[in-house]
Amino acid sequence: MPEVGSAEYKELESKPEKAYLKTVNSMLQTLLGVSLIEILSRHASDELYLGERASTEWTSEKDALELCEYFGKAMSEVESNIIERNKDVNLKNRTGPVNVPYTLLLPSSAEGLTGRGIPNSISI
Structure with a gap:
């Protein structure tokens, strides 16, 4: 959570959806993370x-x-x-x-x- 009184907090109050979307990883980062987890979770x-x-x-x-x-x-x-x-x-x-x-x-x-x-x- 942003600190009360900061610019990020004001954005969270005024545009919560936009503030939330800034915290979500990009599609490429998500794909890389999921792929890595799947590869490391496979049994040989x-x-x-x-x-x-x-x-x-x-x-x-x-x-x-x-x-x-x-x-x-x-x-x-x-x-x-x-x-x-x-x-x-x-x-x-x-x-x-x-x-x-x-x-x-x-x-x-x-x-x-x-x-x-x-x-x-x-x-x-």
Whole structure:
């Protein structure tokens, strides 16, 4: 909000629509922003998700490998639990009036822009 008594404030009082339009990004800036967000939100075909490893050669310690496998199984259980809760009609807060299931914290994802999946790491 502009400071009371400033020229911008007077314009806001006299021509609120014009003052508002000055705060909106141009079409090019908006297009660039949306495009960037979409590109950075896409999942690659070879992406690894939380609880997944490309190989077991990252360590030779048996305990670490067992814990990593246990964590991977726990992530699969979390995903199954979320999917089952999405199917439960008694949990109306799961989908809402538009009937869109909750997917935000599903550990895995398919390739592309899916609205789900927790990558094992990020690279930008």
